[in-house]
Amino acid sequence: DDKTLRIWDLSPSHCMLAVRKLKKGGRCCCFSPDGKALAVGLNDGSFLMVNADTLEDLVSFHHRKDVISEIRFSPGAGKYLAVASCDSFVDIYNVMSSKRVGICKGASSYITHMDWDIRGKLLQVNTGAKEQLFFEAPRGKRQTIPSLEVEKIGWASWTSVLGSCCEGIWPIIGEVTDVTASCLTSDSKVLATGDDFGFVKLFRFPAKGKFGKFKRYVAHSTHVTNVRWTHEDSLLVTVGGADTSLMLWTYEMGGHRESRQCDSEESDLDSEEDGGYDSDVTRENEINYTIKALSTNIRPMFGIKPHLQQKEPSLDERQGVVSYFRPPVSRALPQPEKLQTNNVGKKKRPIEDLVLELVFGYRGKDCRNNVHYLNDGADIIYHTASVGILYNVATGSQSFYQEHNDDILCLTVNQHPKFTNLVATGQVGDSADMSATAPSIHVWDAMNKQTLSVLRCYHSKGVCSVSFSATGKLLLSVGLDPEHTITIWKWQEGAKIASRAGHNQRIFVAEFRPDSDTQFVSVGVKHVRFWTLAGRALLSKKGLLSSIEDARMQTMLAVAFGANNLTFTGTISGDVCVWKDHVLVRIVAKAHNGPVFTMYTTLRDGLIVTGGKERPSKEGGAVKLWDQELKRCRAFRLETGQMTDCVRSVCRGKGKILVGTRNAEIIEVGEKNAACNILINGHMDGPVWGLATHPSRDFFLSAAEDGTVRLWDIAEKKMLNKVSLGHAARTVSYSPEGDMVAIGMKNGEFIILLVTSLKIWGKKRDRRSAIQDIRFSPDSRYLAVGTSENAVDFYDLTLGPTLNRVSYCKDIPSFVIQMDFSADSRFLQVSTGSYKRQVYEVPLGKQLMDQTVIDRITWATWTSILGDEVVGIWSRHAEKADVNCACVSHSGISLVTGDDFGMVKLFDFPCPEKFVRTFCLCDCNTKCF
Known part of the structure; x- marks a missing residue:
């Protein structure tokens, strides 16, 4: 955009060879196949061809009004030049005659990428509407080509970011990013991409299937606008948008890699150490939880907030007209209603209160082991947002525990008969302020929702795991603080009896042995530890890999228990490790094809349920029921319609298995007939x-x-x-x-x-x-x-x-x-x-x-949320956070708002007076949109 065209030397001298001024900003460029000419697209819809040695003009055209987004010579002799624009067209020119010979029409948005086939007779085009289109050259007639046939076509270049071959380069849908550019090596094995986060990534090609493995390199500070391999694939050239930098990356092929520090963040190639990479595990490990009290505006608002603004003078006041010159207002012409009323009789009664009746959704994306049966399978208990939910399976009715003031992250049920239907839940918090914002654990009765104990703790950021002991009198908690502190509580007395740093890496789960009040196991990133409570001290032993061939310490995600002091841990690779005391004695290889996120020990018969991440198939499923020694199993497929099922919680009742998934579904599976009944649905990712x-x-x-x-x-x-x-x-x-x-x-x-x-x-x-x-x-x-x-x-x-x-x-x-x-x-x-x-x-x-x-x-x-009619919805304490949304009832007399603190509030409408009294209804979530 600085209106210059520059040629660079990619040899070790790295110098600029030539530069010339352009009339308009440049947006794309391309060498002819023989390297003698250079085509340049400009931001006013024109383009020109220049001599590659002297940079003198050869020819120029101006057929379009919008930006020229891509320009390409046909392969071989370079007979044709394809010119793509943000006008949604591709023009094809004959280079020798300097005439436009074809126009590619039919794109519904601007053109982003373009490639020729090796014969120079077919164009592949990507658009801003995520279309992958094909056109015959040079006439520009649109072609329909099945995806399987696209792979069989020989392409002179590949810069496309769409299609089945590139599905894996796109990140998870919730991430705020777009893949802006790609380029394939000449041997068609490695695809380089650039994105809006400033990342340069390498994928194996074709990158089929969602969320492909990659190596990620960080150097650009903002959007990577283009990536290109040099002719021998020895260098990768990338350009940044706002950082205006041009970077050269050396491509070291396998077997020729120098022993030096790498510039990359290796997202998938730590697999040699921990048994594999998984996007869900990585995301869970990197989540940074923020309490509501530290909330900031969900939108980047600016300006003076409504309750601090001076009221605008009327038009008459601005023109200096005083009130006694105005004609009197007739009683026959009252002010019209502010809001059209619908289906409301003459008697309008304001809404005086709201009561929570129904909650859709379940928190499965970053939690585990948080769905349980109660009352012999008649009810289930789970959580979402800051609400604990008791759900009756037969009627679908819900009741709620609403004493938490921030997001609940973990839940467990007391299994001792003396403490039937007692639940413990842990939430997000900030231990820097040991007041209402401190992390807390609530122990409560699921049937009457009575709080029995509130444990305020020093787990900075929150509590990620809770577990009751065998007698039900002790409670184990794990924090999200940097030391991942483990604490043992006498919950009835509210007393902490022992606490110790758990590990410097994330702990995902810690559970008491079902037959003990003193022994428990914690699992996490590349570790497993076996703990003993001795008085007020916590003693631990690392898991020993013993002499099992090829055994390695993997990231451990789940734990279950067997007789004779056996422990089972699920790994990121899909294996299940079997431990005797703290020594590894056996590995159940590929118990699941993906990570084993959850395991459940059935106390009455010792059978083990595992839940993992894998594609449904005839032989396997994401839920498996094993014998006591994990030697035989039965797999259950979940009828979710998803390409990959990711199970985050399992619980076994009488003849049924209760399953919670990452996609916010709670499913009941019959053990005999494998029938699936989806009880709860929700959005898998937010906001x-x-x-x-x-x-x-x-x-x-x-x-x-x-x-x-x-x-x-x-x-x-x-x-x-x-x-x-x-x-x-x-x-x-x-x-x-x-x-x-x-x-x-x-x-x-x-x-x-x-x-x-x-x-x-x-x-x-x-x-x-x-x-x-x-x-x-x-x-x-x-x-x-x-x-x-x-x-x-x-x-x-x-x-x-x-x-x-x-x-x-x-x-x-x-x-x-x-x-x-x-x-x-x-x-x-x-x-x-x-x-x-x-x-x-x-x-x-x-x-x-x-x-x-x-x-x-x-x-x-x-x-x-703006206007004199609603200025009263803005509180005195609105400096940190905003009112995000509002809705007036059909009667036109009641107004509900949602804000950055997760509060839903009820007002009368209109409410033109500042700081009016309000009814605070509930903490519905971290933010209300």
Whole structure:
């Protein structure tokens, strides 16, 4: 973008050989096959070819208006030049005649990557809408090629980031990143990529299947905009966006690797030491928990907060008109209602209180062993957010323990008959302040929800594991502090009897032996320890690998127990290690194909249940039931529809196995018939941003970073359906008739689905940043799409699924937060990240400045957190965190808000007075969006 073209020497001298000034900023460049010419695409839609030696112009063209995003000579003699633009076209030029001979049409978004086949007759194109398209050259006629056939085609280059061959280069859906560039070595074995995090990664090619293994290199401080191998693959060249750096990486092939410190963070190649890499284990090990008291704004807001702003003078006051010149207000013309009321009779009664009735979801992504049977299998106990949940299997009814003030991370049930239905739960906290924010463990009765003991501890950041002893009188806890402290409590007295640093690496689980009050085992990153409580001292022994051939200390994830002092530990590689006392005596190789995350010891018969991560198959499953010695097993497949099942919790009852998964599902599996009954569903990854209620039925939709939109039935207390979108979703909205659903995506795309079939009616991507809110107009004619680009676009739905943008709102001071249409569909109010609310005319997009007109608008909905009508929702202590969302009831007299502290609050509407009294309802989660 500095309007220069530079040529560099890649020999050890590393000098710049030539430079010339361009008329416009350069965006892409490419050498001709013979190296004599250089094509350069510019940011105004033009491109030129220059002599590679002198950098003098040879020819130039200007057929497009938007940025030239990619440019490529055909292989061989370089007869053709393909020029891709952000206008969504690829133009093909004959180099010798200097004429455009073909146009590739049909892309629904800007072009990002482009490659020729080795014959120079086929083009592969990637677009901003994540399309992989193919065009015949030179005419540009679109071709349909099955994915299996794509692999058989010989490509002159490969810079594509899409398709089955590149599926593994994309990170987990919740991560805030895009793969911006790729390049394949000439032997088609190694694919280099660059991404928005500044990472350079190497993958084996083809990278099929999700979340492929890689080596990661860190040097760029921001987005990597391009990566290219040199002609002999000896060097990799990468360029940074904002850091404006060009970097050279030496590629050392196997067998020629020098013995020196590596620049990479080896995400998968520590496998030689710990038996394998797994993304779920790595993510769990790296999570940094933050308490609500330290919450910051979930959005990067700026400006003066509403309760600190001076009230804007009216138009008359600004013009100097005093009040006695105004005509008197007639009693026959009262001020119109602020909100249109729907299905409400004449008697309006305010909502006085809210009571938690139903919770969808289960915390499985970073927890384990946290779903248990109670009352001989009639009930189950689990947790999500800061709520402990008792669920009746027969009726689906729930009751709640709500005494925690932050996220619950672990749960265990007391197995001693004297303490039936007693539960212990540990939460996130901060030990620096031993007040309400300190980490705490609650011991409570699951049936009456009475708190029996609260143990405040010095586990900084939180408690990750709890376990009762055999007699039920002692409780073991493990902290998330750097030393991963282990503490033994007499929970009935609230007394700590012993404490000691557990390990300098993460401990995942620590459990008492089911027949002991003094012996327990802890497992974690590359260690297992066997502990003994001696008085007030804790003594430990490391697990000894003995003389078993090829035995190595792996990352241990789970533990179970057998008779005669046997201990079983599940590993990251899928093996199960069998220990006698603290000595390894046997390895059950590949008990699961992936990590063994959870194990359960059945006290009545000694059978062991294991849960792991693996693909469903005829022979195996993610849940297995073993005999007492782990020599024989029966596998159970979970009917989840997922390509890979990842089990985080198992519990065995009478004839049934209770399973909790990373995908936030709780499933009951029959031992005899292997039938699966999904009891609980939830979003697998958050945040959950989008929420919309059906206009006439007790249904609602939710949309989340896990790339799914889910339909929930409130009356039946279950999930009815879900749609996997492939990209993180940010917002969702029903049409006024409830027959269509609009979904706004994090990548700037939006999709409209037909509710009856869940088929796509139309989709469009006119923006490149996240869509923050999306709304149908009350008359169903227009769709308003608000984005992070300080813009609101209007689409006329009567023109059909082509979704033509008819106008947009200008001069929005910051990113859009919420939008609401007026009841007559003529106006739209927009709340922004600068704490300013503005009103625009629909569909012109012209800002309405007349406050008198604004005051007389009746709104179809009210979700704005800004405006004189809702200034009272902002508390005196709103400096650290924001009110994130609001919704006024259909009666128009009650308002509910959610904030960064996880609080749901109830107000009267309107509430124009500052610091009004509120009803605090519950701590629903870390943040309410």
